[in-house]
Amino acid sequence: MTFFQRLKRFLFGVAIGVILTGVFFKDRLSVFTSWLPANVIKNNIKDSSVFLSDKADCQFAAYALTMSDVDELLEEGKVDFSESQTKIKPYSYTIYSEDRKYTYVIEMRKEQSEILEISSDSFKPDCQN
Numbered sequence: 001m002t003f004f005q006r007l008k009r010f011l012f013g014v015a016i017g018v019i020l021t022g023v024f025f026k027d028r029l030s031v032f033t034s035w036l037p038a039n040v041i042k043n044n045i046k047d048s049s050v051f052l053s054d055k056a057d058c059q060f061a062a063y064a065l066t067m068s069d070v071d072e073l074l075e076e077g078k079v080d081f082s083e084s085q086t087k088i089k090p091y092s093y094t095i096y097s098e099d100r101k102y103t104y105v106i107e108m109r110k111e112q113s114e115i116l117e118i119s120s121d122s123f124k125p126d127c128q129n
Contacts, residue, residue: 038079041093045106046074048113055127059118062125063102070115073097073104092116 025031033039050070052060059065073095080103083094096103105117 037081041079041108042074042077042095045093045108045113046071048108048111050106050113050115052115053117056115056118058127059125062127063118063120063123065102065118069102070104073102077104 030039034043050067077095077097080094080096085092090107090109092105092107094103094105101120103119104115105119107114107116
């Protein structure tokens with residue numbers, strides 16, 4: 001058996017293993033990515049108690065958002081590390097939805113997280129707090 005025949009059989013076995021892993025563990029695939037930095041941040045925010053700043057409360061009302069929208073953002077959203085403040089405590093992270101409908105600035109502490117600001121590309125409410 002030549003080297004290339006062995007390599008083909010090996011790669012075929014790896015492909016079958018990856019496919020079977022995906023089939024058997026499809027509802028638990030988030031376990032494989034939970035160690036990534038963005039997912040660690042979103043999970044820490046989910047595990048803490050989330051409250052709104054005065055400015056964010058005004059923006060929540062203006063955008064007609066609910067806490068279920070925040071939960072959806074923490075499930076589906078992306079963390080923008082270039083816009084986040086990760087060097088100064090308490091850390092402030094910018095999380096946005098995939099379609100860039102809303103961008104949230106969330107300050108994360110050990111036991112609680114505070115939504116500081118919500119922005120949208122289409123509409124800017126007059127909230128001055």
